[in-house]
Amino acid sequence: MNIAFVGCGFVAAYYGDTLLNHPELRPLAVFDISPSRMSAFSKRYNIPIAASYQAILDNPDIDLIVNLTPPASHVEISRAALLAGKHVYSEKPLALEPAGAKELIALATKQNRLLAVAPCNFLGGSMQTLARLVRENVVGIPRLIYAEIDDGPIHQLPHSTWISSSGVIWPAETEFRVGCVWEHAAYEVGFLTSIFGPVASVTSFAHTLVTDKMKEIAPQDLGPDFCAALLPFRSGVIARLTIGTVARRNRSMTITGDKGILHIPEIWDYEAPVQFTLSRGSKADPASPLLLVTPRTTPERAVDSLGVPMPMAERGIQVDMLADAPRHYPKANRMDMCLGLAELAAAIRENRRPRMAADHAFHVYEILQALHDSVAAPGYREITSDFLPIEPMPPLQTAASNCTISW
Numbered sequence: 001m002n003i004a005f006v007g008c009g010f011v012a013a014y015y016g017d018t019l020l021n022h023p024e025l026r027p028l029a030v031f032d033i034s035p036s037r038m039s040a041f042s043k044r045y046n047i048p049i050a051a052s053y054q055a056i057l058d059n060p061d062i063d064l065i066v067n068l069t070p071p072a073s074h075v076e077i078s079r080a081a082l083l084a085g086k087h088v089y090s091e092k093p094l095a096l097e098p099a100g101a102k103e104l105i106a107l108a109t110k111q112n113r114l115l116a117v118a119p120c121n122f123l124g125g126s127m128q129t130l131a132r133l134v135r136e137n138v139v140g141i142p143r144l145i146y147a148e149i150d151d152g153p154i155h156q157l158p159h160s161t162w163i164s165s166s167g168v169i170w171p172a173e174t175e176f177r178v179g180c181v182w183e184h185a186a187y188e189v190g191f192l193t194s195i196f197g198p199v200a201s202v203t204s205f206a207h208t209l210v211t212d213k214m215k216e217i218a219p220q221d222l223g224p225d226f227c228a229a230l231l232p233f234r235s236g237v238i239a240r241l242t243i244g245t246v247a248r249r250n251r252s253m254t255i256t257g258d259k260g261i262l263h264i265p266e267i268w269d270y271e272a273p274v275q276f277t278l279s280r281g282s283k284a285d286p287a288s289p290l291l292l293v294t295p296r297t298t299p300e301r302a303v304d305s306l307g308v309p310m311p312m313a314e315r316g317i318q319v320d321m322l323a324d325a326p327r328h329y330p331k332a333n334r335m336d337m338c339l340g341l342a343e344l345a346a347a348i349r350e351n352r353r354p355r356m357a358a359d360h361a362f363h364v365y366e367i368l369q370a371l372h373d374s375v376a377a378p379g380y381r382e383i384t385s386d387f388l389p390i391e392p393m394p395p396l397q398t399a400a401s402n403c404t405i406s407w
């Protein structure tokens with residue numbers, strides 16, 4: 001699949017660094033309005049420079065455009081690509097306004113082109129394993145989810161020293177202006193909706209707690225740095241979502257059901273261990289083949305009145321990546337940003353519905369918009385969009401490990 005990157009900023013290197021995992025993706029061109037960034041990216045990843053964005057749009061060999069520009073440019077770049085008959089993979093968010101999001105979704109349908117929106121972490125090994133365990137009924141009926149994406153007090157950290165593999169400094173000003181909802185909520189919401197289906201409503205509160213993060217930004221121009229929300233799913237489960245850049249780092253997911261609890265400590269790690277604990281009081285012995293860790297030998301397993309060993313109170317599992325691992329990752333985390341691109345490319349090739357489908361992207365968008373709207377007016381908002389179920393990824397090879405259950 002021939003692709004082109006538009007935008008050679010901080011995140012572009014995350015894509016460049018993970019291209020090696022997907023040799024089927026052939027980058028034919030890069031473009032950025034900053035010649036120095038474009039040149040550095042082109043040199044580092046050996047991808048030809050395009051004379052202009054129009055030159056990419058006019059190149060009939062390019063099938064798929066990867067939009068890595070800042071959020072405010074997403075609609076303009078994606079619109080031009082779709083109009084030129086290209087498929088689009090956009091960094092999140094799809095748009096910053098509902099009109100733009102709706103326009104792009106409608107345009108993709110009209111042009112018969114695929115439109116996908118990052119993040120793709122829900123396709124990663126750990127999250128797919130988590131989803132599979134839920135489907136295999138390991139936790140019984142899922143009742144409650146705690147989804148956290150607190151990224152630590154970023155404004156107090158030395159972010160001017162965070163430099164990507166192609167030499168770009170982390171764009172603090174844009175990130176602070178856009179705020180934590182548009183920047184981070186999709187990493188949790190995308191995954192949750194992919195396994196539990198559509199959300200019925202959002203009740204949320206979002207606020208800017210630290211108003212003097214950057215002297216260049218007036219307080220009223222800062223995006224939120226804290227958001228807390230309740231998301232009842234139409235399937236019955238309820239999620240409590242916390243997003244922020246003030247509280248201590250906690251990017252985890254915990255799914256509680258009648259029989260057990262599943263936990264991922266780090267949703268930005270595609271190889272994070274998935275941990276399982278039996279619910280207190282549950283006698284269930286979950287039989288998923290993914291629960292591979294040998295039960296503890298001490299203390300001795302209790303036996304019931306017939307001498308049959310009782311289920312262990314705790315077990316742990318670890319997800320491994322495909323057998324052709326090790327994978328290549330950016331230096332900051334074990335996230336394969338090109339996995340979503342590869343999945344979209346495969347869907348185009350196979351003429352099938354992609355796992356990162358536009359209807360799902362729009363549903364996530366509607367939820368994010370509701371969260372963002374709660375900055376001005378906290379409260380309840382109905383979510384009306386829908387999407388077709390998402391096929392699981394093919395199962396990965398998994399391996400046992402002695403991971404610790406931490407609660």
Ligand SMILES: NC(=O)c1ccc[n+]([C@@H]2O[C@H](COP(=O)([O-])OP(=O)(O)OC[C@H]3O[C@@H](n4cnc5c(N)ncnc54)[C@H](O)[C@@H]3O)[C@@H](O)[C@H]2O)c1
Binds near residue numbers: 007037183
């Ligand atoms: N910074 C992160 O840690 C991070 C992580 C994941 C996703 N993202 C997302 O990735 C996207 C890009 O973020 P970033 O951190 O790389 O930002 P950035 O500001 O570092 O880079 C954006 C690049 O796009 C270029 N650009 C702007 N308008 C353009 C246009 N019209 N045509 C061509 N190039 C244009 C800029 O010159 C810049 O080099 C955003 O949507 C962001 O939400 C960022």
